Amino acid sequence: MNRFAQLLDRLAYEPSRNAKLRLLTDYFGSVADPDRGYALAAITGALSFRHAKAGIIRALIAERTDPMLFELSYDYVGDLSETVALMWPVIPPPPARSVPSPACGGGISAPTLTSVVTTLAALGKSELPAQLAAWLDALNETGRWALLKLVTGALRIGVSARLAKTAVAALGDKEPDEIELVWPGLVPPYTELFAWLEGRAEKPITRDPAPFRPVMLSHAIEESDFASLDPADFVAEWKWDGIRVQAVAGEADGKRVTRLYSRTGEDISGAFPDLTDALDFEGAIDGELLILREGRVQSFNVLQQRLNRKTVNAKLLAEFPAHLRAYDLLVDGADDLREQPFAARRTRLEALIAKLAEPRIDISPLVPFAIWADLTAPRADPASAGAGADAGAVEGVMLKRRDAAYLPGRPKGLWWKWKRDPHVVDAVLMYAQRGHGKRSSFYSDYTFGVWTAGENGDELVPVGKAYFGFTDEELAQIDKFVRNNTVNRFGPVREVTHEADKGLVLEVAFEGLQRSTRHKSGVAMRFPRISRLRWDKPPREADRLETLEKVLNGRALGSVQPSPLEGEGGERSEPGEGSL
Amino acid sequence: MTYLKAMRPEDLLKPMPGGLCSPVGGFHVDPTRAVDKALITHGHSDHARPGHGAVLATQETLDLMRLRYGENFAGTTQAIRYGETLRLGGAEVTFHPAGHVLGSAQICVEAGGTRVVASGDYKDVADPTCVAFELVKCDAFITEATFGLPVFRHGDPNAEIGKLLRSVALFPERAHLVGAYSLGKAQRVIAMIRAAGYDAPIYLHGAMETITRYYVSRGINLGELRAVRDASKAELAGTIALCPPSALQDRWTRRFPDPVSAFASGWMRVRARARQRGVELPLVISDHADWDGLTATVAVTGASQIWVTHGAEEALVHWCTLRGLEARPLGLVGYGEEDETPDGDVSDGSEANTGGLPLPSGER
Numbered sequence A: 001m002n003r004f005a006q007l008l009d010r011l012a013y014e015p016s017r018n019a020k021l022r023l024l025t026d027y028f029g030s031v032a033d034p035d036r037g038y039a040l041a042a043i044t045g046a047l048s049f050r051h052a053k054a055g056i057i058r059a060l061i062a063e064r065t066d067p068m069l070f071e072l073s074y075d076y077v078g079d080l081s082e083t084v085a086l087m088w089p090v091i092p093p094p095p096a097r098s099v100p101s102p103a104c105g106g107g108i109s110a111p112t113l114t115s116v117v118t119t120l121a122a123l124g125k126s127e128l129p130a131q132l133a134a135w136l137d138a139l140n141e142t143g144r145w146a147l148l149k150l151v152t153g154a155l156r157i158g159v160s161a162r163l164a165k166t167a168v169a170a171l172g173d174k175e176p177d178e179i180e181l182v183w184p185g186l187v188p189p190y191t192e193l194f195a196w197l198e199g200r201a202e203k204p205i206t207r208d209p210a211p212f213r214p215v216m217l218s219h220a221i222e223e224s225d226f227a228s229l230d231p232a233d234f235v236a237e238w239k240w241d242g243i244r245v246q247a248v249a250g251e252a253d254g255k256r257v258t259r260l261y262s263r264t265g266e267d268i269s270g271a272f273p274d275l276t277d278a279l280d281f282e283g284a285i286d287g288e289l290l291i292l293r294e295g296r297v298q299s300f301n302v303l304q305q306r307l308n309r310k311t312v313n314a315k316l317l318a319e320f321p322a323h324l325r326a327y328d329l330l331v332d333g334a335d336d337l338r339e340q341p342f343a344a345r346r347t348r349l350e351a352l353i354a355k356l357a358e359p360r361i362d363i364s365p366l367v368p369f370a371i372w373a374d375l376t377a378p379r380a381d382p383a384s385a386g387a388g389a390d391a392g393a394v395e396g397v398m399l400k401r402r403d404a405a406y407l408p409g410r411p412k413g414l415w416w417k418w419k420r421d422p423h424v425v426d427a428v429l430m431y432a433q434r435g436h437g438k439r440s441s442f443y444s445d446y447t448f449g450v451w452t453a454g455e456n457g458d459e460l461v462p463v464g465k466a467y468f469g470f471t472d473e474e475l476a477q478i479d480k481f482v483r484n485n486t487v488n489r490f491g492p493v494r495e496v497t498h499e500a501d502k503g504l505v506l507e508v509a510f511e512g513l514q515r516s517t518r519h520k521s522g523v524a525m526r527f528p529r530i531s532r533l534r535w536d537k538p539p540r541e542a543d544r545l546e547t548l549e550k551v552l553n554g555r556a557l558g559s560v561q562p563s564p565l566e567g568e569g570g571e572r573s574e575p576g577e578g579s580l
Numbered sequence B: 001m002t003y004l005k006a007m008r009p010e011d012l013l014k015p016m017p018g019g020l021c022s023p024v025g026g027f028h029v030d031p032t033r034a035v036d037k038a039l040i041t042h043g044h045s046d047h048a049r050p051g052h053g054a055v056l057a058t059q060e061t062l063d064l065m066r067l068r069y070g071e072n073f074a075g076t077t078q079a080i081r082y083g084e085t086l087r088l089g090g091a092e093v094t095f096h097p098a099g100h101v102l103g104s105a106q107i108c109v110e111a112g113g114t115r116v117v118a119s120g121d122y123k124d125v126a127d128p129t130c131v132a133f134e135l136v137k138c139d140a141f142i143t144e145a146t147f148g149l150p151v152f153r154h155g156d157p158n159a160e161i162g163k164l165l166r167s168v169a170l171f172p173e174r175a176h177l178v179g180a181y182s183l184g185k186a187q188r189v190i191a192m193i194r195a196a197g198y199d200a201p202i203y204l205h206g207a208m209e210t211i212t213r214y215y216v217s218r219g220i221n222l223g224e225l226r227a228v229r230d231a232s233k234a235e236l237a238g239t240i241a242l243c244p245p246s247a248l249q250d251r252w253t254r255r256f257p258d259p260v261s262a263f264a265s266g267w268m269r270v271r272a273r274a275r276q277r278g279v280e281l282p283l284v285i286s287d288h289a290d291w292d293g294l295t296a297t298v299a300v301t302g303a304s305q306i307w308v309t310h311g312a313e314e315a316l317v318h319w320c321t322l323r324g325l326e327a328r329p330l331g332l333v334g335y336g337e338e339d340e341t342p343d344g345d346v347s348d349g350s351e352a353n354t355g356g357l358p359l360p361s362g363e364r
């Protein structure tokens, strides 16, 4: 347990993905079975035991500490598990020292992660408090913290299942997708998986009737790419602003299994029972998860409201009905179609969707075109090019080669993403905040505003926050500007000069706007980022709030070329990262 | 033979706006404003201030004050050894090791058969860079309470050094920056790193060179030390460097390759506190007694009165009361942990505690 606790402790503070991977791989490579397997299960959320309620932990500490000392401590620490972990009395109490206190309490040997997990799975509810107390007696501060986080189901260490699998894959020089392929057939503590990765056994065989298949991803297209592409080789379809999912249905031992996976292979079925119930076919569909109300696609903002809910109840299902808009068909009955060209798969998909006649599942329509320029109008105005009332949920168009097989990963040249041009405004930098990790010595998070009429003439009102889009060199320039033009400090935040003639104008690009009651300005931006620094422009010439209101009313603003960040950053991260 | 009237502890030492004052001895202990006669427990800037008429302290404390404030930091100075007794006015004064930093002392004031000990800052655990804490029996004990909450248990500092060294081994291409107070903590961390068998050069921020060199001159072996300013970025890969805590978020860190920021402090025990500082590798290493240390010490001094100063006074006073000890908070202002802010860059003042502990933004 102590080694696992050290890992969690370290991961909880580590901001960098690469460093997290290194820590995880080091752990999986140096800890023996079955402990490492249960650690993998804990991190990927594959453990199932009844979680301890906060009340049990409160009662345990109340029996052991003075109430006032507990309250003062809890007030200071702010987190119940952590407070209890830190103030849990060590038995026997340490003598008046000059010797360091022992690493684990009381001389009782600390439990292994395996014994904790297996005991919890078998433990009766009434036996839990005494068992917890015995473990807490035997662990040190970090061990107690990790134990309490584990038993209360609140591990929150910023590691997705995908990241953990990537770390495991690195043990055997494998791709994470190879782990995803065998994962559905495996159970903790995954000894056969580790044996395979370490070259001691054959690859585990998947028997799952509804397994995940690694997803095919696209590249953002650049102006220069078009020269080498022939429009006749491609079809175009709408790119919808939802969540990319894979819907899989199959049968095993006479039982139907239906699953919904995120694009990284996380099983998100639990959050969408309305949709998994509708998967009345055998095969695997690649598509976009959307919320439809009265046949109309809702904005991503609406979808997010469903994602943010912890419990799925009837009210949520009625208010936020889930819908699948199909792009592709990977498996149809017993036929694996992935080797076939897109055009052939599309024909099979059209037939399947028609036969299904399920209102929750439809097909994403193709956008006809002959030359690239034919797509300019649909991208600028999807409504009049077939997207109709759903135009607001169109992110752009996808270009897919007619003859392309369905290949995992991001193969070059087969699928292209051609986004709608982002909106841009010129805004004025108002506040800057320190970044994290590598950026902790830089002011790298920026709040910017636009002009609006105030009581005493024009004033700036904040309209958004951005922390990417700029180059390292630009970051250094802005950081220097912030330090030299600070007018106020609030902890890690600095207010910078923002007057009509003094201040920094930022060209901000964004994907869309929503009305927001949380913001003073009444609007909230989607994917804002800094596209250019306008050192040349005095703040008085920055945009006004009225300009943004025009966007809300459907009129386009000026546009810029797609910024380089769209290659990776434009692709939305999977919903598994904390929101589900 | 005359019988002295039994003195009350308040006659020996009394909290005044400028710090603890001795009416019978005619001196102050660690005064926060300039006085004629000051007795100084140790060299940290919140206890040792410049500008007093006469200063009595250990040789090390006098030397450290001279290094920090210059030759003319006081009108006159006098050095006193541990265990040596001096008569000042109507009181006898003895200095005893406090185990906090090099030269740190508890000051015992005795008159008319009554004994009061002002312990300054202290810790009751091993430290290779200073003389160990000595227990002094007394009637009234004045204790600090920097870590005066039961959640502060510092644990084994060598395990924290182990954590640092494992990280250095796991990330050989990155530099490890350890924030540490430049008087005491930095040298103790270096000595512990050496004791753990790490013998590569250790790099120092400019602000800690003088004091560290002084420690070495007092016979404390810290191995090979180099100045960060003389090193290239590439050379700093895989190394350990020490700097004042405020430098961790400073532009200064940009000279290191992908630095891991560590911070050696008792505050690192609380996660919200470590996160507030943006620390990636918190190291729980403290030069102050933790809760177990404070309560154990208070209990064995034999004192019937416990006066609690700087830190979480409330919890420790409550604990004493539960034990049937008469206890009160002194409410002295001006003491906390020292923290250097060379460029004034750290504006949140999170280290400069005056009075109560600041609340971290919790998730409660």
Ligand SMILES: [Zn+2]
Residues within 6 Å of the ligand: B042, B044, B047, B100, B121
């Ligand atoms: Zn001190």
